[in-house]
Amino acid sequence: MEHVADKPSTWNYFWQQVLDPVWYLLFDGCNLTRELEGPEKARFSKLKLQHLQAPLSWELVRPHIYGYAVK
DSSP, X not given: OEEOOOOTTSHHXXXXXXXXXXXXXXXXXXXXXXXXXXXXXXXXXXXXXXXEEOOOSSGGGOEEEEEEEEO
């Protein structure tokens, strides 16, 4: 499970891009702008990902992926 960047057409995505440098410094290298394309391009034999909105109070970290990959 990992929080990821929101869809590019949203205000949430805009604010993730703006706040990411400060977020990175404040939260020990954590990124608000992590993209989803990494696992899909890695050529796993099996990849099962689910996109969800976690029930968190701060909207910037609600977008998550959940799943597993087999090499």
